[in-house]
Amino acid sequence: xxxxxxxxxxxxxxxxxxxxxxxxxxxxxxxxxxxxxxxxxxxxxxxxxxxxxxxxxxxxxxxxxxxxxxxxxxxxxxxxxxxxxxxxxxxxxxxxxxxxxxxxxxxxxxxxxxxxxxxxxxxxxxxxxxxxxxxxxxxxxxxxxxxxxxxxxxxxxxxxxxxxxxxxxxxxxxxxxxxxxxxxxxxxxxxxxxxxxxxxxxxxxxxxxxxxxxxxxxxxxxxxxxxxxxxxxxxxxxxxxxxxxxxxxxxxxxxxxxxxxxxxxxxxxxxxxxxxxxxxxxxxxxxxxxxxxx
Numbered sequence: 001x002x003x004x005x006x007x008x009x010x011x012x013x014x015x016x017x018x019x020x021x022x023x024x025x026x027x028x029x030x031x032x033x034x035x036x037x038x039x040x041x042x043x044x045x046x047x048x049x050x051x052x053x054x055x056x057x058x059x060x061x062x063x064x065x066x067x068x069x070x071x072x073x074x075x076x077x078x079x080x081x082x083x084x085x086x087x088x089x090x091x092x093x094x095x096x097x098x099x100x101x102x103x104x105x106x107x108x109x110x111x112x113x114x115x116x117x118x119x120x121x122x123x124x125x126x127x128x129x130x131x132x133x134x135x136x137x138x139x140x141x142x143x144x145x146x147x148x149x150x151x152x153x154x155x156x157x158x159x160x161x162x163x164x165x166x167x168x169x170x171x172x173x174x175x176x177x178x179x180x181x182x183x184x185x186x187x188x189x190x191x192x193x194x195x196x197x198x199x200x201x202x203x204x205x206x207x208x209x210x211x212x213x214x215x216x217x218x219x220x221x222x223x224x225x226x227x228x229x230x231x232x233x234x235x236x237x238x239x240x241x242x243x244x245x246x247x248x249x250x251x252x253x254x255x256x257x258x259x260x261x262x263x264x265x266x267x268x269x270x271x272x273x274x275x276x277x278x279x280x281x282x283x284x285x286x287x288x289x290x291x292x293x294x
Contacts, residue, residue, distance in 0.1 A: 025280020111175025
C-alpha cells in the first residue's frame with residue numbers, strides 16, 4: 001500500500017491553483033475558454049449554414065430565430081459569427097506561433113554568438129521595426145501578389161513577419177542576460193555545439209519571457225487580422241472573418257446595427273480575454289509584458 005508523503009498530501013489541486021491565481025488571469029481564462037468552445041463547436045450549433053441566403057428577410061432585425069438579424073442577402077449573422085470564430089483564432093495562433101519560433105531562433109542565436117553577425121542582424125531588425133506595422137502588413141500583402149490575395153496562408157505570413165523582429169529583439173535581450181551564467185560557460189568549456197547550448201541551456205531559461213511575449217502578441221493578432229479584413233487586404237468574401245464582416249455590414253449601421261454588433265462583440269471580448277490572460281500570466285511568471293508596440 002502506497003503511503004503519501006506530507007508534501008503530496010498538501011499539494012493543491014487544479015481548482016485551488018486556479019482560484020489562487022490573479023483575478024485578471026481567471027477572467028481572461030474564462031473568456032478564452034468560452035471563445036475556444038464556440039470556435040470548436042460553433043459550426044455545429046449554428047442554426048443555419050454560414051452562406052445560406054434568404055433564411056429570412058434581408059436586413060431583418062434580431063428575433064428568436066435570428067439572434068443578430070440578417071444581412072443584405074438574408075444570411076443569418078449569428079450563424080456567420082459562430083463560424084468566424086475558428087478562422088480568427090486559428091489564424092491568430094498559427095501566425096503568432098510561427099513569428100515566435102522564427103524570432104526566438106534569430107534572437108537566441110544572436111544573443112549567444114554576438115559579434116558582427118549580431119550587429120548586422122540587429123540593425124536589420126531595428127530597420128524593420130521602424131516601419132509602422134500596418135504599412136509593413138500592406139507591403140507584405142502587395143509583394144505577395146494576386147495569386148495569394150485573400151488566402152489564409154498569406155494572413156498567417158503577415159502576422160509572422162510583423163512579429164518576428166519584435167520577438168527577436170526580446171529573445172536577444174533575454175539571451176544576453178543568461179549567456180554569461182556559469183552553466184552556459186560550463187557548457188562551452190565542455191565543447192558542446194552552439195545549437196546544443198542554445199537548445200539545452202538558453203531556451204529553457206528564457207521560456208518565461210517567450211511565453212509572455214507569445215501571449216501578448218496573440219492578443220494583438222486578432223486586431224491585426226481584423227484590420228486587414230476591414231481594409232480588404234485580409235480574408236476575402238464570403239469568409240465570415242469578423243473584421244471582414246464589420247466592413248461588409250458597416251453600411252447597415254443606420255438600419256440594422258446588430259449586423260455589426262455581433263462580430264464586433266466577439267472580436268472585442270476575444271481581445272479583452274487575451275489581454276486579461278496575458279496580464280495574469282505575466283504576474284504569475286513575475287514578468288512585465290511589453291505593450292508599447294504591436
